[in-house]
Amino acid sequence: MNTVVGVIGGGQLARMMVPPAINLGLQIRVFAESEGSPAQIAATAVGDYTNFDSVFAFAQGCDVVTFDHEHVPQAVLTELVRRGINVHPRPEALIFAQDKLLMRERLAELGIPVPGWARVTNAAEVDAFLTEYNGRAVAKTARGGYDGKGVRVITASAEVEQWLTALAPGEALLLEEFVEFRRELAQLVARRPSGDSVLWPVVETVQQDGVCSEVIAPAPRSVGRLADLAAQIATDIADGLNVTGVMAVELFETTDDRILVNELAMRPHNSGHWSIDGSTTSQFEQHLRAVLNLPLGATGMMEPWSVMVNVLGGPEVGGLPSRYARAMDTHPTVKIHSYGKESRPGRKVGHVTASGDDLAEVAYQARGASAFFQH
Amino acid sequence: MNTVVGVIGGGQLARMMVPPAINLGLQIRVFAESEGSPAQIAATAVGDYTNFDSVFAFAQGCDVVTFDHEHVPQAVLTELVRRGINVHPRPEALIFAQDKLLMRERLAELGIPVPGWARVTNAAEVDAFLTEYNGRAVAKTARGGYDGKGVRVITASAEVEQWLTALAPGEALLLEEFVEFRRELAQLVARRPSGDSVLWPVVETVQQDGVCSEVIAPAPRSVGRLADLAAQIATDIADGLNVTGVMAVELFETTDDRILVNELAMRPHNSGHWSIDGSTTSQFEQHLRAVLNLPLGATGMMEPWSVMVNVLGGPEVGGLPSRYARAMDTHPTVKIHSYGKESRPGRKVGHVTASGDDLAEVAYQARGASAFFQH
Numbered sequence: 001m002n003t004v005v006g007v008i009g010g011g012q013l014a015r016m017m018v019p020p021a022i023n024l025g026l027q028i029r030v031f032a033e034s035e036g037s038p039a040q041i042a043a044t045a046v047g048d049y050t051n052f053d054s055v056f057a058f059a060q061g062c063d064v065v066t067f068d069h070e071h072v073p074q075a076v077l078t079e080l081v082r083r084g085i086n087v088h089p090r091p092e093a094l095i096f097a098q099d100k101l102l103m104r105e106r107l108a109e110l111g112i113p114v115p116g117w118a119r120v121t122n123a124a125e126v127d128a129f130l131t132e133y134n135g136r137a138v139a140k141t142a143r144g145g146y147d148g149k150g151v152r153v154i155t156a157s158a159e160v161e162q163w164l165t166a167l168a169p170g171e172a173l174l175l176e177e178f179v180e181f182r183r184e185l186a187q188l189v190a191r192r193p194s195g196d197s198v199l200w201p202v203v204e205t206v207q208q209d210g211v212c213s214e215v216i217a218p219a220p221r222s223v224g225r226l227a228d229l230a231a232q233i234a235t236d237i238a239d240g241l242n243v244t245g246v247m248a249v250e251l252f253e254t255t256d257d258r259i260l261v262n263e264l265a266m267r268p269h270n271s272g273h274w275s276i277d278g279s280t281t282s283q284f285e286q287h288l289r290a291v292l293n294l295p296l297g298a299t300g301m302m303e304p305w306s307v308m309v310n311v312l313g314g315p316e317v318g319g320l321p322s323r324y325a326r327a328m329d330t331h332p333t334v335k336i337h338s339y340g341k342e343s344r345p346g347r348k349v350g351h352v353t354a355s356g357d358d359l360a361e362v363a364y365q366a367r368g369a370s371a372f373f374q375h
Numbered sequence: 376m377n378t379v380v381g382v383i384g385g386g387q388l389a390r391m392m393v394p395p396a397i398n399l400g401l402q403i404r405v406f407a408e409s410e411g412s413p414a415q416i417a418a419t420a421v422g423d424y425t426n427f428d429s430v431f432a433f434a435q436g437c438d439v440v441t442f443d444h445e446h447v448p449q450a451v452l453t454e455l456v457r458r459g460i461n462v463h464p465r466p467e468a469l470i471f472a473q474d475k476l477l478m479r480e481r482l483a484e485l486g487i488p489v490p491g492w493a494r495v496t497n498a499a500e501v502d503a504f505l506t507e508y509n510g511r512a513v514a515k516t517a518r519g520g521y522d523g524k525g526v527r528v529i530t531a532s533a534e535v536e537q538w539l540t541a542l543a544p545g546e547a548l549l550l551e552e553f554v555e556f557r558r559e560l561a562q563l564v565a566r567r568p569s570g571d572s573v574l575w576p577v578v579e580t581v582q583q584d585g586v587c588s589e590v591i592a593p594a595p596r597s598v599g600r601l602a603d604l605a606a607q608i609a610t611d612i613a614d615g616l617n618v619t620g621v622m623a624v625e626l627f628e629t630t631d632d633r634i635l636v637n638e639l640a641m642r643p644h645n646s647g648h649w650s651i652d653g654s655t656t657s658q659f660e661q662h663l664r665a666v667l668n669l670p671l672g673a674t675g676m677m678e679p680w681s682v683m684v685n686v687l688g689g690p691e692v693g694g695l696p697s698r699y700a701r702a703m704d705t706h707p708t709v710k711i712h713s714y715g716k717e718s719r720p721g722r723k724v725g726h727v728t729a730s731g732d733d734l735a736e737v738a739y740q741a742r743g744a745s746a747f748f749q750h
Binding site: 002003015016018019020022023024025026041042276280281289294295296297298300302303319320321324325328329332333335336337338339340350 | 377378390391393394395397398399400401416417651655656664669670671672673675677678694695696699700703704707708710711712713714715725
C-alpha cells in the first residue's frame with residue numbers, strides 16, 4: 001500500500017525531498033554515497049551509484065527512482081529501464097543534463113536561443129573560435145562540471161591545452177561565446193510523464209566565484225516580455241527533451257536584451273530553494289508529484305517577494321544551530337535551513353529565505369540572517 | 376555538535392515535528408510505542424513509556440526530551456529530571472494537562488474563567504451538582520480522556536455509577552457545568568523557558584462526535600475583544616503554569632458572551648495543524664524552538680484565511696495516496712498531509728489545509744479535497 005520513492009544520491013536535494021514525502025505519506029528511500037550524508041534520515045542503502053548491481057538492488061523496491069544529482073552513468077540508467085525500473089527523468093532526457101555538448105546540439109535543433117558555441121578537439125579549432133568571438137570564450141568540459149568546476153574563461157588555446165590533451169577518442173570540449181550579460185536568471189519548470197507542466201516565476205540568481213549566492217523571486221523587472229520568454233524557453237525544452245520531474249533552466253539576460261540558455265539541471269535546483277517557504281508547492285514536493293505522475297500543485301507565491309541566500313562554508317565549529325540563538329532573535333520571520341554538512345570553505349551548508357511585500361526589507365532580512373552563519 | 380531532540384511517543388504529532396527538525400538541521404529521535412508508528416522515520420527506540428529504564432536509556436543522548444502525548448507518568452518524568460535530563464514541558468507543568476481536576480483547581484486559583492465545576496466522589500455530590508446546574512452536567516474522568524473519551528453528558532448520578540465505583544482512594548471525578556456555547560475556539564501559545572511567549576490567531580474548532588473535524592484560522596468575527604480575551608487567557612495560563620513548548624487552550628464562546636476554558640493540551644495540537652502551511656512558523660517548528668530555549672519565530676499568517684479539515688477514517692484500502700490523482704487534480708492549491716496510519720473508523724489519518732483571502736473559497740477547497748479521502 002505504501003508508495004515508495006527511491007532517490008539516488010544523499011545530498012541536500014535528497015534531504016529536502018524528505019519533508020514533503022513525510023507530509024504526503026510517501027515512503028522515501030535514499031541511496032547515499034556514504035554514511036552521514038545530508039539525507040541520512042532516509043538513507044536505506046549506502047553504495048556506489050556507478051555500480052549497476054548496487055543501484056538495481058536498491059531500485060527494485062521502489063515505485064519510482066529519481067535523482068539528487070545527474071552523475072549516474074547512462075549505462076546504469078538504461079539497464080535499470082531495461083529491467084523494468086520506473087526511472088524519472090528518463091535516461092534519454094537526463095543525458096542532456098549530463099553532457100553539455102549534446103545539450104547545445106539538441107537545443108540548437110529545437111530552435112532555443114543559446115550563446116554562440118562550437119565543438120572543439122584541438123588548438124586550431126579553439127583559435128578559430130576565439131578569432132570569431134573577439135578573442136574571448138568560455139571553455140567547458142562536456143561532462144562532470146558543476147558550481148563553476150570544469151568551466152574556464154579563455155583568451156588563448158594554450159589555456160585549455162591540458163583539457164584538450166586529456167580528451168578521449170570521440171570526446172570534445174564545448175566552447176561558448178563569452179556573453180556580456182546584465183544578470184543571470186533561472187526558470188524552474190516541473191513536468192509529468194503525462195506531459196502537463198507548471199512554471200514558477202522566473203528568478204534572478206547571483207553568483208559568487210561561480211557558485212550561486214543569492215536568488216530573488218520573482219526576478220525584479222521581469223513582468224511581461226522577459227517572463228514570457230523565460231517561460232516559453234523552459235516549456236519548449238521540457239517538452240522537446242521529454243523532461244519529467246523538476247528542471248531548472250539557467251539563463252543569461254544579455255546587455256543587448258537577449259535571453260540565452262546557459263545550463264540545464266534536471267532535478268530540484270538551488271535557484272528553487274526559495275519555493276520551500278515562498279510557494280504554495282515547493283520544488284521538492286513538485287518533483288515527487290511529477291515523477292509519480294501525480295497532478296502538479298499550484299506554484300503561486302505566498303508573498304510578493306522571496307529572497308534566498310546560501311550559507312557557504314558556515315561556522316567552522318558547531319554548525320548552523322550554534323548560531324540560532326542570535327540569528328533567530330533578530331530575524332524571527334526568516335526561515336533557516338541547515339543541511340547537516342561539515343563546514344568547508346565555499347561549501348553549500350544551508351540557506352535562509354525571507355518573504356514579504358517589500359523587496360528591500362526582504363533582502364535585508366535574508367542577508368542579515370545569513371550573515372550570522374558565515375564563518 | 377548535533378543538537379538532539381528526543382520525542383516520547385510516535386504518533387502524528389511526533390511525525391509532524393520531523394520536517395521542521397530536518398529543515399533546521401536538528402537531530403530528532405523518537406521513542407515509539409510500536410514498530411511502524413507514524414513517526415517511524417525518526418524512531419530510534421521502541422518501548423513502553425511507563426518503564427523508567429527504557430525512557431531513561433533513550434533520554435540520555437538527548438539535549439532535550441519532549442512529548443507527542445501527555446501520558447508519561449509523573450513518576451517517570453520527575454525521575455528523569457532528578458537524573459539531570461532536560462525535560463520540556465516540565466513535569467510540574469505537564470501535570471495540569473494530565474489531571475483535569477488539578478487543572479480546574481489551578482486555573483481557578485489563577486482567576487482564569489472556567490465553567491462551574493466540582494470534585495465529586497459519590498452519587499450524593501453528583502446529585503447536588505445537578506440540582507445546582509439545572510439537572511445537566513458534564514462528567515469527566517480526571518485522567519486518561521481525550522477526543523471525547525472519558526467525557527459524558529449526564530442528567531442523573533446513575534449515569535456515572537460505574538466511574539464512581541472504579542475510583543481508587545484519593546481519586547475523584549470532575550463535574551462541569553453544561554455550557555451553552557455558540558462555538559468552540561482554541562488559542563495556541565508557545566513559551567520558552569526564558570519566559571518569552573508568542574501567540575497564533577485564535578481559531579474556531581468544529582467537533583464531530585467529540586473529535587475535531589475542522590479548524591478555521593482565524594476564528595471568524597474574532598477581532599478585538601474576543602481575540603484579546605483568548606490571548607490574555609492563554610498567556611496567563613502559560614505564565615501561571617510555567618509552560619514550555621506549545622500549549623493549546625480549548626475555549627467555549629458561550630451564548631451569553633463569556634469565554635471559558637474547556638481543556639488544555641501541553642503539546643502541538645490538532646487546532647494548530649493549519650499553521651504548517653498557513654503561518655510563517657508552524658506549531659511544530661515553534662515547539663522545537665521553544666523546548667530548546669531558542670528565540671521563537673513569527674506567527675503571522677501567510678494568507679488571511681486558512682481552513683484545516685481532518686481526514687477521519689480515510690480510505691479502507693491504499694491510504695490517502697491512493698486518492699491523490701483525483702484530489703490533487705481538482706484541488707491544486709490544497710496541502711495534503713497523510714500520517715501513514717491504517718484506516719479505522721473515526722481515526723485521524725491525515726488532514727488537508729487550504730489558504731487564501733476568501734474564506735468561503737478556502738473552506739470549499741479544504742472540504743472538497745478532504746472529501747476525496749473520506750471512506
